[in-house]
Amino acid sequence: MLPLDDVKVLDFMWALAGPGTTRGLADYGATVVRIESANRIDGARTVGPFHRNKPGHDGSGLFGTYNAGKLGLGLDLSKPQARQVVLDLVRWADVVCESFSPKAMRAWGLDYESLRKVKPDIIMLSSCLMGQTGPLSGFTGFGNMAAAVSGFYNLCGWPDRPPSGPFGAYTDYVAPRFGAVSVLAALEYRRRTGKGQYIDQSQAESALHFLAPTLLDCAVNGRTEQGVGNDDPNCAPHGVYPALGNDSWIAIACPTDESWRRLCALMGKDDLANDSSFKTLAARLQNRRQLDELIAAWTKGLAADAVETLLQKTGIPAAALSDSKHVCEDPQLASRGYLLEVEHPVLGKTVIEGSRFLLSLTPARIPKPAPSIGADSQYVLESILGYDEQRITDLATSGALQ
Amino acid sequence: MIQAQEGHAPQESTSMLSPYRVLDLTTERGLLCGQILGDLGADVIKVEPPGGSPARRLAPFYEDLPDPNRSLYWWAYNRNKRSITLNLETDEGRELLRQLATRSHFLIESFNPGYLRDRQLGYENLSAINPGLIYVSITPFGQQGPKATYADSDLVILAAGGPLLLCGDEDRAPVRVCVPQAYLHASGDAAAGALVANHARARSGIGQHVDVAAQQSVTLATQANNLAYRLGADDARRMAGGARVGSQRVPLVWRAQDGYVTSIFLFGPQLGVFTQRLMNYLHEIGACDAATRDKDWIAYGALLAGGQEPMAEYERVVGLIAGFFASRTKADLFKAALERGLLIAPITTVDEVLASPQLDSRKYWQTLNHPELGRSFRYPGPFARFSESPITYRRRPPLIGEHNREILSRELGLSDEKIADLSRRGVV
Numbered sequence: 001m002l003p004l005d006d007v008k009v010l011d012f013m014w015a016l017a018g019p020g021t022t023r024g025l026a027d028y029g030a031t032v033v034r035i036e037s038a039n040r041i042d043g044a045r046t047v048g049p050f051h052r053n054k055p056g057h058d059g060s061g062l063f064g065t066y067n068a069g070k071l072g073l074g075l076d077l078s079k080p081q082a083r084q085v086v087l088d089l090v091r092w093a094d095v096v097c098e099s100f101s102p103k104a105m106r107a108w109g110l111d112y113e114s115l116r117k118v119k120p121d122i123i124m125l126s127s128c129l130m131g132q133t134g135p136l137s138g139f140t141g142f143g144n145m146a147a148a149v150s151g152f153y154n155l156c157g158w159p160d161r162p163p164s165g166p167f168g169a170y171t172d173y174v175a176p177r178f179g180a181v182s183v184l185a186a187l188e189y190r191r192r193t194g195k196g197q198y199i200d201q202s203q204a205e206s207a208l209h210f211l212a213p214t215l216l217d218c219a220v221n222g223r224t225e226q227g228v229g230n231d232d233p234n235c236a237p238h239g240v241y242p243a244l245g246n247d248s249w250i251a252i253a254c255p256t257d258e259s260w261r262r263l264c265a266l267m268g269k270d271d272l273a274n275d276s277s278f279k280t281l282a283a284r285l286q287n288r289r290q291l292d293e294l295i296a297a298w299t300k301g302l303a304a305d306a307v308e309t310l311l312q313k314t315g316i317p318a319a320a321l322s323d324s325k326h327v328c329e330d331p332q333l334a335s336r337g338y339l340l341e342v343e344h345p346v347l348g349k350t351v352i353e354g355s356r357f358l359l360s361l362t363p364a365r366i367p368k369p370a371p372s373i374g375a376d377s378q379y380v381l382e383s384i385l386g387y388d389e390q391r392i393t394d395l396a397t398s399g400a401l402q
Numbered sequence: 403m404i405q406a407q408e409g410h411a412p413q414e415s416t417s418m419l420s421p422y423r424v425l426d427l428t429t430e431r432g433l434l435c436g437q438i439l440g441d442l443g444a445d446v447i448k449v450e451p452p453g454g455s456p457a458r459r460l461a462p463f464y465e466d467l468p469d470p471n472r473s474l475y476w477w478a479y480n481r482n483k484r485s486i487t488l489n490l491e492t493d494e495g496r497e498l499l500r501q502l503a504t505r506s507h508f509l510i511e512s513f514n515p516g517y518l519r520d521r522q523l524g525y526e527n528l529s530a531i532n533p534g535l536i537y538v539s540i541t542p543f544g545q546q547g548p549k550a551t552y553a554d555s556d557l558v559i560l561a562a563g564g565p566l567l568l569c570g571d572e573d574r575a576p577v578r579v580c581v582p583q584a585y586l587h588a589s590g591d592a593a594a595g596a597l598v599a600n601h602a603r604a605r606s607g608i609g610q611h612v613d614v615a616a617q618q619s620v621t622l623a624t625q626a627n628n629l630a631y632r633l634g635a636d637d638a639r640r641m642a643g644g645a646r647v648g649s650q651r652v653p654l655v656w657r658a659q660d661g662y663v664t665s666i667f668l669f670g671p672q673l674g675v676f677t678q679r680l681m682n683y684l685h686e687i688g689a690c691d692a693a694t695r696d697k698d699w700i701a702y703g704a705l706l707a708g709g710q711e712p713m714a715e716y717e718r719v720v721g722l723i724a725g726f727f728a729s730r731t732k733a734d735l736f737k738a739a740l741e742r743g744l745l746i747a748p749i750t751t752v753d754e755v756l757a758s759p760q761l762d763s764r765k766y767w768q769t770l771n772h773p774e775l776g777r778s779f780r781y782p783g784p785f786a787r788f789s790e791s792p793i794t795y796r797r798r799p800p801l802i803g804e805h806n807r808e809i810l811s812r813e814l815g816l817s818d819e820k821i822a823d824l825s826r827r828g829v830v
Contacts, residue, residue: 001602001606004602016625028598048638051633052635062626131764139740145746149747157571162662163655163662166569168623176622177587181590182788199788205784213475216477216478217462218755219779224751224752228580233462234459249561316553319562323637324632329631330562333621336618338618339632357592357594361608
């Protein structure tokens with residue numbers, strides 16, 4: 001039995017922050033009907049990496065991963081005939097999720113108040129960059145922009161350079177966790193009280209929890225933290241050091257005096273362990289740059305994986321920096337079913353990511369591949385909504401199923 | 403099967419998880435998971451070793467004074483929790499934990515794999531006395547596998563999971579966000595896993611073990627780039643203020659008059675529309691000519707790739723845009739973005755985040771009173787707004803063992819003499 005096989009989700013999400021939320025529900029058995037129009041395709045379909053490096057509406061690994069396990073209903077919400085289909089799906093659903101800018105659902109007459117009239121105990125999650133209210137509610141864009149506005153860019157980079165910023169749409173990596181948790185908590189509440197509710201998720205506000213210590217430092221101590229490279233206030237050495245090979249690196253952290261002494265021994269520099277410039281954490285923090293040079297001089301002639309193994313054998317935190325090949329071949333991730341092979345009707349055999357957490361009693365299913373636009377329209381209209389052939393033909397003729 | 407039906411702490415009101423009790427045994431990693439459940443209304447008991455959690459030793463500190471009750475790292479992830487100290491190295495401490503576990507619905511822990519099992523407190527041990535228990539383990543690499551016992555840190559996890567190599571300037575070492583992120587990603591996955599298991603338990607009465615690996619959790623922060631090798635696609639590579647994919651360079655950070663902004667200058671049916679709007683604007687204010695404005699911004703990427711448009715011309719346009727951004731303030735550019743639907747956002751400093759009119763207008767910040775310091779402090783607010791059962795900040799982060807007496811006497815029914823004796827012998 002799949003734990004969420006009694007949960008029905010109507011999914012208007014797009015890009016990553018939204019679909020990442022509902023993918024997690026689909027993994028554990030929720031029926032997720034995803035609305036998408038061929039006239040307004042999900043932008044994630046246009047973002048790589050692409051299957052065999054060929055852009056195309058089905059080839060995006062990003063889209064493929066975060067929409068696996070969902071049913072695809074083609075529906076053009078700008079067509080009046082589409083509205084009735086949506087309302088019928090709302091009656092069927094337990095949860096409606098959307099991640100448009102705040103105006104969109106209202107413009108279609110599909111805001112929470114309207115949906116509640118159709119289904120009083122519906123749970124609705126609206127997820128957008130800045131939230132449904134406030135002077136910036138109309139600010140639309142992508143997770144890199146919400147990350148910039150929330151402070152992440154300025155905290156990632158070198159003190160002598162412009163900010164580097166984290167990779168990609170960073171708040172899109174945070175929002176799905178809080179989104180899934182919110183939906184599951186609201187389902188639990190409804191189970192006990194019979195009440196549905198509306199959830200307003202500002203992706204920026206969710207993401208600020210990932211900066212809570214530095215926000216408190218600013219609020220409490222008046223300190224405005226900026227990017228400091230890889231320095232850490234609680235740990236030295238702490239950095240990314242060059243290894244043998246092109247763009248090959250090793251991350252090393254010595255959280256204790258003992259781990260520092262062990263590193264000195266491995267480097268064949270026992271004298272350093274007794275050097276007063278490095279003996280205590282305070283001294284090592286003071287002389288960080290010198291430490292970094294000493295370690296880099298040692299690592300640069302060695303393979304990153306070899307350094308990782310050597311240091312880990314004595315319990316020093318270290319890892320080779322993984323590129324895609326390294327991650328795909330990592331035996332540890334493989335042991336957790338990180339990558340799943342699925343048979344896609346258009347692409348053939350392709351690869352998606354699996355569930356990021358493992359449940360001992362009710363494990364995730366291997367999901368069906370992400371739907372092509374409208375791939376499951378017939379099934380949804382006929383089997384879920386019980387529409388007859390004539391009605392489906394009429395809808396198709398009206399263009400609403402595009 | 404769910405045994406903890408009675409005897410839990412009084413709740414202020416019915417909230418999403420108010421019937422549930424959580425034992426939070428996490429070390430300095432994974433503290434956010436219990437806080438999420440606490441924010442949702444669960445009664446979260448933070449179980450700390452005598453002397454306090456190792457997280458309390460982490461900087462920054464209130465007024466920069468290192469003290470276990472002043473760690474802002476601790477404050478950030480322990481509100482809405484009570485604290486009890488228990489020495490799990492003693493038989494009596496373990497027995498008290500077992501008693502608490504029979505009265506709890508969730509247990510969250512982040513010890514190295516096997517640590518609790520060796521102390522007869524593993525999932526098998528505790529599920530035998532409370533089959534309804536949901537036991538959540540947050541570890542660096544997972545419970546099993548060839549690297550399960552590897553030592554870790556935030557940086558090491560980010561390296562092993564993929565995101566670190568993608569961040570930073572191409573002529574320097576990759577660089578992380580300087581606020582530790584890895585266990586926050588893992589905590590979010592752990593909370594989601596716990597609530598999926600909770601949904602299953604509502605029907606079956608049976609709990610289970612949730613196994614979260616921080617390495618796998620941070621893979622989400624590569625935006626599926628991790629799949630590139632298996633898909634046969636180009637890997638994304640790091641680039642100062644942007645990213646490189648194949649031969650394509652995507653600049654995302656631009657200098658403004660008073661700092662930096664992020665903006666996306668890309669093409670195609672989706673993003674080209676935004677670029678067209680930007681070029682219309684530039685033309686309107688005289689920053690580019692009509693011919694530049696009227697380039698085919700939808701097809702522009704293909705034109706560049708096919709050689710119909712020379713790279714030098716692309717670079718000239720990038721120069722025009724850079725010049726325009728550099729002549730305006732972040733606020734001016736953001737205003738234009740809002741008015742015209744452009745993809746521009748200010749790169750905001752932490753103090754600017756605290757002063758955000760948007761967050762003010764949504765009354766985001768929450769104040770928690772710290773009576774022990776005679777002051778109130780401003781905390782990041784609810785991660786989402788719930789119309790029926792809003793998140794409330796009921797408790798400031800606890801002092802070490804602040805609720806020992808309350809929990810031992812009220813929840814476990816121990817006498818004052820017994821508690822004093824346990825305390826004397828270092829069990830609590």
